[in-house]
Amino acid sequence: MKAKIAAFSAVVGLVIATPAVIAHHSFAAEFDANKPLNLKGIVTKIEWANPHTYFYMDVTGADGKVTNWGMEMGSPNGLMRQGWTRNTLHVGDEVSVEGAQAKDGANVGNARAVTLSATGKRLFAASSQTEPPSR
């Protein structure tokens, strides 16, 4: 538990300190930092493209209903500086996403970090969100 909290705190520090944020459009105009997302699901589609890479995932709710979410990340150049490649994610992979939901309540989010279930590897998503939602 202690180790987990310590690791989490260190990660929070890193998220804030990582200078490679990519600023393309207004985060606040499209997303709501007060609607944090923590989703786990199966990747259904990947768009490795500028100015934002998107991937889509099927999330199964408590009621068994499956919802498809679109997640915005940074651009390929920003993601590659964070350790990604175009083959980091594959359709069918299970992932956990931390981010913020679209202001209009659509099933669209801005991902700050993505963890691959198979490896446990946590990757920062070159998000345009410059502050953690809990500030």
Next chain:
Amino acid sequence: MRNHLRGALLSSMIAILFTVFLGAGAQPPGRGRGPAGPPQPTPRLADGTPNLGRVAGEKGVWNVPYITNMGERIVEEDGKTHVEKNPPAFGRRGGGAPLGGGEGTGGGGRGGSKAEPQVPFQPWAAAVYDYNSKNQSKYDPEGYCLPPGGPRLMATPYPMEIIQLPEQKRIIMIFEGATHIWREIYMDGRPHPQGDDLNPTYLGHSVGRWEGETLVVDVVGFNEQTWVDYFGHPHTDMLHVVEKYARPNKNTLAYEATFDDPGAYTKPFTVRWTINWNPTGELTEYICQENNKYLQRLTDDFGQPIFGKRP
């Protein structure tokens, strides 16, 4: 559990200290991968002119910072900027304590013009700025993949290189981000074009000269399609910018720019910040226009789609 909480608190403190260290201007070159030790001297060209770019045989790019609000970077009457007087707080990036009370997200306080007495707004410019604050920069041209104009080139956080061509009497700046653009600075002593020969453009017409150790660049001929910064300070095509670039050591580019825009502001003002050298960096491709879904999702003040139908 109490011990756990204490452990969590301690590790959070460590994270905070780590963050403050990185954020307080003590940022090491190359995102922490650079060489430790005292600053290396200013690199120079064969004739002794400061070299604002790479040293032969080495990599390196300028890590342009994310300056969202140039109001925080204005040199005030006491000779300091808001950020210099209010060092960055925990959790904020690219600025000091937010101006105007910290309402809003994704870039700090959006108090509008009333919170920025150091900005010499004309009334209409204050009103436009307040509108851009209220809608949280929703209509920022950079969100449409249009380029930054003027000093915002040095505030949009993608790497940049400066390539001096003294034998050709010109300097080229290339920008990875904000639409993959370049800029040419004429060093041959030519004047700006006059009258209709000066065609308004996003980046304007730049002529430069060396004043000792400082490159001074005079820019006119801006169009009105860009914002001064992400927060949305406006400008007109009367804008005249004078930029100063100096490299006091290998890892630092000291940047200063004076805005003189009698169309939007009652008097000139000067902004400044520093840009760090990343000794291992190289430019990569970034074509913003490829798949800009922001445009597809963008709605106007009445909730109607601005560009086509929603996906």
